[in-house]
Amino acid sequence: MYYLKCEHCGHLNEVKSEYLVFCAGCSKKIENNFASWSRKNAGKTLEDFKKLVCINDEQAALLEKETTRKKIPLGIKILAGYMAALAILLALLMLADDIFSGLRNIFHF
Numbered sequence: 810m811y812y813l814k815c816e817h818c819g820h821l822n823e824v825k826s827e828y829l830v831f832c833a834g835c836s837k838k839i840e841n842n843f844a845s846w847s848r849k850n851a852g853k854t855l856e857d858f859k860k861l862v863c864i865n866d867e868q869a870a871l872l873e874k875e876t877t878r879k880k881i882p883l884g885i886k887i888l889a890g891y892m893a894a895l896a897i898l899l900a901l902l903m904l905a906d907d908i909f910s911g912l913r914n915i916f917h918f
């Protein structure tokens with residue numbers, strides 16, 4: 810089986826016929842479709858297109874693995890959120906300290 814990867818959403822569309830133009834994942838036009846490819850590659854068949862442009866089962870499985878590996882675990886996401894909140898809190902505290910010492914200089918307390 811061969812797949813054509815959508816450049817908009819990354820969905821792998823199974824190439825069942827030469828008429829695959831729109832992505833099943835996002836309904837957008839796949840620019841690298843067979844019709845436009847064969848215009849640039851006169852005389853080439855759908856089989857050539859599959860071999861040269863499309864992704865086969867093996868590559869699709871690899872691609873799938875890569876995307877799962879790249880996914881950031883939820884725990885790290887939450888931790889990153891806490892860190893960001895802490896950084897904002899620290900910045901605010903420093904700002905408050907600045908304002909406080911500024912006021913102290915004005916009012917001498």
Ligand SMILES: [Zn+2]
Nearest residue numbers: 815818832835
């Ligand atoms: Zn898509």
